[in-house]
Amino acid sequence: MAAQRDIGLYLHIPFCRQRCHFCAFYLEIGRAERIESFLPALEREIHLYGQQNLLGGRPLQSIYFGGGTPTVIPARRLASLLALIHAKFPTTQNIEVTVEAHPSTVTPDDLRVLTDAGFTRISFGAESMNEAEFVPIGRPGTVQDTSTAMAAATAAGFTNINLDVMYGLPGQTLESWNDTLRSLLALDPSHISCYALTIEEGTKLAHDIARCSVPAPDDSLQVEMDSAADTILTAGGFERYEISNYAKPGFVCRHNLLHWTDADYLSLGPSAQSYVNGVRFGNIADLRAYVDQLGKDTLPVSERTALSPFERERDALIFGLRLLEGVPRHRIGHHLAQGVHRRQLDRLIAQGLLEAGNEGVRLTPLGRRYADTVAEELF
Numbered sequence: 250m251a252a253q254r255d256i257g258l259y260l261h262i263p264f265c266r267q268r269c270h271f272c273a274f275y276l277e278i279g280r281a282e283r284i285e286s287f288l289p290a291l292e293r294e295i296h297l298y299g300q301q302n303l304l305g306g307r308p309l310q311s312i313y314f315g316g317g318t319p320t321v322i323p324a325r326r327l328a329s330l331l332a333l334i335h336a337k338f339p340t341t342q343n344i345e346v347t348v349e350a351h352p353s354t355v356t357p358d359d360l361r362v363l364t365d366a367g368f369t370r371i372s373f374g375a376e377s378m379n380e381a382e383f384v385p386i387g388r389p390g391t392v393q394d395t396s397t398a399m400a401a402a403t404a405a406g407f408t409n410i411n412l413d414v415m416y417g418l419p420g421q422t423l424e425s426w427n428d429t430l431r432s433l434l435a436l437d438p439s440h441i442s443c444y445a446l447t448i449e450e451g452t453k454l455a456h457d458i459a460r461c462s463v464p465a466p467d468d469s470l471q472v473e474m475d476s477a478a479d480t481i482l483t484a485g486g487f488e489r490y491e492i493s494n495y496a497k498p499g500f501v502c503r504h505n506l507l508h509w510t511d512a513d514y515l516s517l518g519p520s521a522q523s524y525v526n527g528v529r530f531g532n533i534a535d536l537r538a539y540v541d542q543l544g545k546d547t548l549p550v551s552e553r554t555a556l557s558p559f560e561r562e563r564d565a566l567i568f569g570l571r572l573l574e575g576v577p578r579h580r581i582g583h584h585l586a587q588g589v590h591r592r593q594l595d596r597l598i599a600q601g602l603l604e605a606g607n608e609g610v611r612l613t614p615l616g617r618r619y620a621d622t623v624a625e626e627l628f
């Protein structure tokens with residue numbers, strides 16, 4: 250009998266108080282009337298999927314409230330959503346339940362409501378620990394907010410806390426990045442995600458760079474910053490397990506792992522993208538249309554693609570290569586081990602971007618630097 254595929258649930262909460270200058274996610278400014286129209290629609294979507302047997306009774310291993318900024322929604326409403334999910338889906342006993350939060354959007358009382366409701370992990374968007382670096386990226390709030398939120402989350406009972414930071418920010422130097430990393434370590438999180446700033450078309454930051462009011466990221470400086478993060482965080486007791494992610498022992502993010510180990514994930518909310526049983530499908534990226542469709546008891550799916558066996562293996566390889574341990578040999582499908590992809594793999598190995606052994610295939614340190622290029626080559 251084939252092993253059951255692992256599965257997680259993601260909820261896209263499409264609200265923020267304001268849009269950061271670099272952000273290209275689908276989101277709306279979190280006005281009360283929008284939130285009030287969204288929540289019943291999301292509950293309806295949970296009900297509709299709960300009635301279906303799409304997941305075949307498999308228990309959820311992870312639930313992730315992402316966005317946007319989920320904590321723009323009152324904590325007791327997030328708690329009600331989580332209770333509804335538990336009522337509609339089976340879950341594993343030690344399920345990981347994450348909520349993303351902007352540090353300035355949570356109070357000690359909110360955090361206590363979340364831990365009491367069963368949230369086990371919180372992820373704060375710190376972005377930097379140097380406030381001057383917030384200005385060109387339009388990130389609201391203060392550095393003190395991050396320290397205060399960390400202390401409050403710990404006091405509320407969260408033991409699994411992630412901090413997101415970015416490198417290559419306008420005006421950021423190697424020295425200020427190193428200071429940010431050391432400040433993060435002093436806050437004692439269990440997980441740190443370091444993302445290279447990328448410039449997304451149509452964002453205010455792209456516009457500011459085009460008219461030269463803000464400098465573009467410097468590729469070679471970003472490479473040095475990536476290397477500094479590896480050195481400082483590893484020395485600080487973290488293990489790098491994915492290109493952008495570091496965890497203390499026992500705190501690897503299960504939700505992230507589902508994406509990189511060819512597992513299934515059902516995603517709810519406007520613009521959310523799912524992958525279940527070899528089919529990729531995405532919700533409509535429009536709040537009003539999302540609410541309208543669910544008002545008619547119709548799932549708001551706007552696109553659906555069934556992958557061929559070859560495409561499934563190819564995607565599993567591309568995503569799996571993000572993990573430092575790479576892709577084990579038994580996961581490299583027979584379609585990839587021959588024909589065009591065999592030649593592409595051999596070329597990437599010859600270029601020093603991939604290394605292959607008895608255990609499987611993985612990116613080299615050079616390959617990690619050019620992971621997007623490797624993915625494009627394999628696609």
Ligand code: SF4
Pocket residue numbers: 264265267268269272273274276316317318351374
């Ligand atoms: S808080 Fe996060 S999701 Fe919201 S606008 Fe800023 S980067 Fe985008």
